[in-house]
Amino acid sequence: MTSPDPTRSPAPDAPVGGAGVIETTGIEIIAESERTARPRDLVWPWFAANVSVFGMSYGSYLLGFGISFVQATVVAILGIIISFLLCGLVAIAGKRGSAPTMVLSRAAFGVHGQKVPGIVSWLTSIGWETSLAISAVLATATVFDVLGVGSGQTVTVIAAILIAALIVTASVLGYHTIMRLQSILTWATGAMTILFMILTIPHIDWAAVASMPSGPPQAMIGALVMVMTGFGLGWINIAADWSRYQKRSASDASIVAWNTVGGAAAPVVLVIVGLLLAGSDPELASAIEGDPIGALISILPLWALVPFWIVAVLTLVSGAVLGIYSSGLTLISLGIRIPRPAAAAVDGVILTVGTIWVAFFATSFIGPFQSFLITLGVPIAAWAGILIADILARRADYDERALFDPRGRYGSIDWTSIVTMVVASVLGWGLVVNSFTEAAPWNNWQGYLLQPLGLGTYVDDPAGAYWDGNWAYSNIGVLLALVLGFSVTWFARRGRIRRQERGA
Numbered sequence: 001m002t003s004p005d006p007t008r009s010p011a012p013d014a015p016v017g018g019a020g021v022i023e024t025t026g027i028e029i030i031a032e033s034e035r036t037a038r039p040r041d042l043v044w045p046w047f048a049a050n051v052s053v054f055g056m057s058y059g060s061y062l063l064g065f066g067i068s069f070v071q072a073t074v075v076a077i078l079g080i081i082i083s084f085l086l087c088g089l090v091a092i093a094g095k096r097g098s099a100p101t102m103v104l105s106r107a108a109f110g111v112h113g114q115k116v117p118g119i120v121s122w123l124t125s126i127g128w129e130t131s132l133a134i135s136a137v138l139a140t141a142t143v144f145d146v147l148g149v150g151s152g153q154t155v156t157v158i159a160a161i162l163i164a165a166l167i168v169t170a171s172v173l174g175y176h177t178i179m180r181l182q183s184i185l186t187w188a189t190g191a192m193t194i195l196f197m198i199l200t201i202p203h204i205d206w207a208a209v210a211s212m213p214s215g216p217p218q219a220m221i222g223a224l225v226m227v228m229t230g231f232g233l234g235w236i237n238i239a240a241d242w243s244r245y246q247k248r249s250a251s252d253a254s255i256v257a258w259n260t261v262g263g264a265a266a267p268v269v270l271v272i273v274g275l276l277l278a279g280s281d282p283e284l285a286s287a288i289e290g291d292p293i294g295a296l297i298s299i300l301p302l303w304a305l306v307p308f309w310i311v312a313v314l315t316l317v318s319g320a321v322l323g324i325y326s327s328g329l330t331l332i333s334l335g336i337r338i339p340r341p342a343a344a345a346v347d348g349v350i351l352t353v354g355t356i357w358v359a360f361f362a363t364s365f366i367g368p369f370q371s372f373l374i375t376l377g378v379p380i381a382a383w384a385g386i387l388i389a390d391i392l393a394r395r396a397d398y399d400e401r402a403l404f405d406p407r408g409r410y411g412s413i414d415w416t417s418i419v420t421m422v423v424a425s426v427l428g429w430g431l432v433v434n435s436f437t438e439a440a441p442w443n444n445w446q447g448y449l450l451q452p453l454g455l456g457t458y459v460d461d462p463a464g465a466y467w468d469g470n471w472a473y474s475n476i477g478v479l480l481a482l483v484l485g486f487s488v489t490w491f492a493r494r495g496r497i498r499r500q501e502r503g504a
Contacts (some may be wrong), residue, residue, distance in 0.1 A: 061286075065220070108390040
């Protein structure tokens with residue numbers, strides 16, 4: 001017996017969502033009557049979440065690879081656009097299956113097998129939303145200190161609680177509220193961010209920027225990987241969550257295009273401005289490592305601090321809202337049987353505790369954050385390659401009932417996908433290194449394939465251990481995981497995908 005045609009109505013055995021003031025829909029299939037979004041609506045969540053001035057701080061991170069302004073600009077443009085293009089490809093699944101990303105991924109991994117990448121996805125989302133909240137808290141503490149309004153632990157605690165409350169409240173209200181808020185924030189924060197970029201122009205030393213020496217190609221690859229994991233790949237595990245309300249008649253190309261434009265437009269400009277500022281002032285570039293937003297505040301006139309703070313906090317909160325909303329969906333997809341608003345609240349508690357801990361006890365913010373990005377970026381890249389290949393290989397919409405039934409056409413566990421992800425991750429981790437050994441010593445286990453392959457040498461210097469060799473810090477393992485995941489899936493699972501589409 002074949003499954004019902006999902007283009008006409010949700011599958012009868014699949015749970016179906018419902019509308020309300022507070023979105024109660026969790027991982028259920030979105031009812032056809034609720035699928036009213038248009039492709040251009042995807043601009044709002046992605047633009048508002050990525051217009052954050054935090055993007056300017058990436059200028060400092062890129063130049064830290066020892067490359068020139070021109071090289072860094074090329075890397076920024078390519079890395080940002082390509083990474084959000086990959087998000088757009090994943091977003092196609094949301095339109096085809098009207099379910100969250102981690103539910104749709106069951107078609108590739110099996111209903112129960114999906115829990116493996118689901119756990120990694122949940123950790124990634126929790127990490128991202130916490131890091132954004134931390135940046136907002138640090139920005140608040142810095143501005144209040146500069147203005148003489150208050151300083152110390154009291155300000156930090158109050159800021160952490162209020163910012164977490166904003167994030168959790170919006171996330172609990174759900175999709176429709178978030179989309180309305182993001183559309184407003186896009187215009188307001190976009191306009192103010194442009195003003196702040198104009199105010200930083202006098203701090204640009206064009207001669208210093210132009211005189212920066214070029215670096216080797218391997219350094220450019222390392223910078224490219226960091227940009228891709230810091231932007232599009234950091235969001236790719238939630239991309240379909242925001243396209244599941246799209247009409248089935250929307251074209252795949254329009255979904256990809258609007259997703260890419262919304263996500264990439266602001267970061268490209270922000271990172272280039274950040275490159276100009278970091279290349280002009282080495283002290284500013286160094287300060288960004290400890291407090292990205294606070295460092296940028298230091299170059300603004302006093303009158304601009306309060307509006308800058310408001311915009312910085314709102315844009316960071318905007319990104320965190322997307323993360324906590326989706327992490328709640330992922331939590332439910334792992335088998336935690338609680339309502340979606342409750343799942344968002346649970347993750348909100350974790351976010352609050354994590355934010356307070358880092359703000360009080362972590363001596364360095366960017367070190368652990370960068371190390372975290374690269375480490376989880378490897379399995380996420382492997383998963384993304386598998387899912388993108390699965391999406392592109394399919395010719396029909398998903399059997400929505402089977403996404404919830406381990407006895408259905410997608411099965412319980414797809415061992416080909418599981419093994420591919422594990423092997424790609426193991427190989428990928430062997431080709432990335434922890435660039436922040438002192439700030440994140442718990443992550444010094446990676447890079448175990450560099451010496452055997454002649455790509456780098458570990459130097460145990462008493463003054464500080466480091467890797468020697470041009471390829472050592474390229475973190476090429478992320479790209480390897482992505483390409484390997486895609487290639488194996490494309491060739492090894494095409495026959496299985498065809499059988500799934502025939503209902504076999």
